[in-house]
Structures are given as C-alpha cells and as structure tokens.
Amino acid sequence: MTSRPLYKKRAWSDEHLLISLAVVVRLVTYVLLQLLSRLPAFDTSHRFLSSAKPSATLRWDAIHFASTAVDGYQYEQQLVWQPGWIAAIRAAGEIVRFVRGGNQLEVDDVVLGGEIIANAAFVGATVALYKLSNQLFNPTFARTTALLYILQPSQSVMSSVYTEPLYALFSFVGFDLALRRKWIRASLCLACATSLRATGIFSAGLTGWMILFERKHSSFAGILRKFVLAGMTTSLIVLPFSLFQAYAYHSFCLSPVTDRPWCTSHLPMAYSFVQAEYWNVGLFKYWISAQIPNLLVAAPVLLISLMATYTYMRPLLQFDSGETSRSIWPAEARNRALPFHIHHLALTLLLIFSSHTQIALRVSSGDPVIWWGLSEMAFKWPNPKRDEAVNSQGRAMSFWGKIWVWWVVLWGGVGIVLWAGHYPPA
Numbered sequence: 001m002t003s004r005p006l007y008k009k010r011a012w013s014d015e016h017l018l019i020s021l022a023v024v025v026r027l028v029t030y031v032l033l034q035l036l037s038r039l040p041a042f043d044t045s046h047r048f049l050s051s052a053k054p055s056a057t058l059r060w061d062a063i064h065f066a067s068t069a070v071d072g073y074q075y076e077q078q079l080v081w082q083p084g085w086i087a088a089i090r091a092a093g094e095i096v097r098f099v100r101g102g103n104q105l106e107v108d109d110v111v112l113g114g115e116i117i118a119n120a121a122f123v124g125a126t127v128a129l130y131k132l133s134n135q136l137f138n139p140t141f142a143r144t145t146a147l148l149y150i151l152q153p154s155q156s157v158m159s160s161v162y163t164e165p166l167y168a169l170f171s172f173v174g175f176d177l178a179l180r181r182k183w184i185r186a187s188l189c190l191a192c193a194t195s196l197r198a199t200g201i202f203s204a205g206l207t208g209w210m211i212l213f214e215r216k217h218s219s220f221a222g223i224l225r226k227f228v229l230a231g232m233t234t235s236l237i238v239l240p241f242s243l244f245q246a247y248a249y250h251s252f253c254l255s256p257v258t259d260r261p262w263c264t265s266h267l268p269m270a271y272s273f274v275q276a277e278y279w280n281v282g283l284f285k286y287w288i289s290a291q292i293p294n295l296l297v298a299a300p301v302l303l304i305s306l307m308a309t310y311t312y313m314r315p316l317l318q319f320d321s322g323e324t325s326r327s328i329w330p331a332e333a334r335n336r337a338l339p340f341h342i343h344h345l346a347l348t349l350l351l352i353f354s355s356h357t358q359i360a361l362r363v364s365s366g367d368p369v370i371w372w373g374l375s376e377m378a379f380k381w382p383n384p385k386r387d388e389a390v391n392s393q394g395r396a397m398s399f400w401g402k403i404w405v406w407w408v409v410l411w412g413g414v415g416i417v418l419w420a421g422h423y424p425p426a
Helices: 006-036 061-071 076-080 083-100 107-136 139-150 164-179 183-196 198-213 220-252 270-279 289-316 331-354 357-366 368-378 399-420
Strands: none
Touching: 006 107, 006 139, 006 399, 061 083, 061 107, 076 220, 076 270, 083 107, 083 183, 083 220, 107 139, 107 164, 107 331, 107 357, 107 368, 139 368, 164 183, 164 198, 164 357, 183 198, 183 220, 198 220, 198 331, 220 270, 289 331, 289 357, 289 368, 289 399, 331 357, 331 368, 368 399
C-alpha cells in the first residue's frame, strides 16, 4: 500500500492547528467583549436599537448594518453599505428568529446571526490564507503567515457584526482560484467580496492583469480570447457595485420629492457622494491635526504595508542584484505575485490619502500581501531556490517580529476594552 506524500499530511495537520487556534482566539475575544460590556459606555447609541441588553459587538458601523438589515435602506447615508452584508445578516437573523420561535425579526436576531457569520468566516479566512500562501511559498512560510494572521490588531471587529471577516474569506478563496486559473469561480468569489465591500472592485484589476499578462499568446485568436475572458471576469467582479449604484439612482433620483446633487452629475454615483457628504471621506480630508492619534494608531500596519511592497519591488527595480536581498519570494512565484502587490499598493495609498486611516487596522485582514510582508519581516528566511524545502527549526523571530507580536497583543487587548465601552477609535 502506497503511503501519502509527506506534504499532504503536513498540510492536513497545519489546517487543523490553524482552525483550532483561530476558534480559541475568537471565543476568548467574544467572551471578553461580553464580560466587558458592563463598562460605562462612551457612546450609548447602540441602546436605542435593542429592547434587551445589546451585545457588546453592536458598536460603531455594526449599528448601521443591523438597523439597515431590519428596516431596509431608508436614508441616503446608508447607501455606503454594500447590500451583500446587509442581506447576509438579515438572512442569518431570520434563522435566529425561527429558532427562538419569534414572530418578528428583531435587531438582536440580526446581531447574533452576524456574530456567527463573522466568527466562522474568520476561521475560514485563516485557512484560506494558508492555502493561498501555499500556492506561492513553502508550507512553513504559509503556516507562519496564517499564524500571524490569527493575531489581528483589531480582534474586536473579527468577532463583531462587521464585513471584514467574510470579505477576507471570499477574497482569499477568489485569489487562490485565480492562481489556479479557475477564472469564473474566482470571479464569482470576488464578486461576492464586492457585494460586501465596495473596495472589492479593485480585485477586477488583479484578475484582469493575471489573464492578460501571465501567459503569452502569439496568435490573434489567442490574444482575443484573453481580452474577452478578462472583460468577462472583471465585469462580473464589478457587477455587484454597479447594480447597487443603479438601485440607488432609481430609489433616490427618479422620485419627484428628492433632489440630490449627485443625481444630476455626469456620473450619478451615490457611493462617492455619500462618503464625502456624510462620512468625511476624500483626498487629504483626514490630514488634520485632530486625527494625528488615529494616524499613529494605524502607523504599524501602514509601515508594514509599504515595506512589503518595497521589499518585493526592490529587485525588480534593480536597487540591488537580488542576490543580497533577503527576499522570501521564489523566482517562479515572483512574477505571479506582481498583480497582488499592485492591488495592495493601490489599497494602501487609498487608506493613507483618502480614508479614515485607522480602518487599516481592520481592512488589513482582507489583504494577503500585508501578512506575507509581516511574515517575511518577522523571521530571517533564506533566499529560496527551486524546490528547496525550508526547515523552520532553530529559526528565531527577528527583533521587529517580536515588536509586532507585543504590539498586536497589547493593542488587541486595549482595543477589546475600548470596543466594549464604545470608545474610539473605531
């Protein structure tokens, strides 16, 4: 009887380890949030939604998600929330209502349903990141990346009624399928991610690049097929966002009682208007002295984001020969990873210049490049060669790796306390 390959056994045990640790961290975080919910609240708006004592995860954007899921899109400022997450927690809430035997859907049903989805999705995203990383790196590096991923800087969000865990799951699975060149399935997963968060549209550029530039075709028919396929997949990824903008237009612009400025613009898109009008999102709008604390809170994640791309790009830009660079990228994987870094850099610049910058602490959960860069920085990896197995025994964590772990544990704990008390930053 032929035994299974060693890497199969290792991958199976790695997945069990990651699932177990992710579940433990999620349970500990959730229990701490509920225990700390007795703290005096800085913001009491969550109490207006729930007749009973609301869950400690009903904070900040979760309040908007839950109210929209129960009552629908009633106000213009709600148009910033993509409908995929609203539909998901509404459906989960209906299941909770059915189980408890209720006659009417309540906010608490939606919150509990959303909590279940978010916690389960985070566990799934951890395994999905491991599988995605295994496509480009050796199993040791992939496992290390996933272990670091479990130590999120914003643990509270990953257990709350927030989009990030499910968005990360669909994104990582979609990226993994794209690397396997299963384009339609990849596009469907990334379209689901777009239905949760509008920034999912950036994934269209990633898949389009991979289709057009990874393999060369000399024949006209081959080139034409690539452009048609790229057009189909990118359109599919952008479709949820486009359909929701059409829904917003028909809901707010075709009524004689509404007269909104964005309805008469050249490109009548509610999303950008609502972000600027109600949430103060726009180029350099966050660059004011009052936001310096939030910028400092996000600085560790942003620095790692920029360093990850710099380390990857340095040999390509010929800043060095590549022989002295301590890069963990295998030669055969470097070119395949280029669209990931372009996608990552676009999102990072968006966070720095045109967003509430502190959200980097939570949206980083859906960007694999950050975690690859962190894993590279946290340990001293050898320069990989083709088919070279990397032994992790005796590989000590670097100084910066230790700094990150200490910071993420301390800030993660502080963040749980702040979240439970509904204190900023969100």
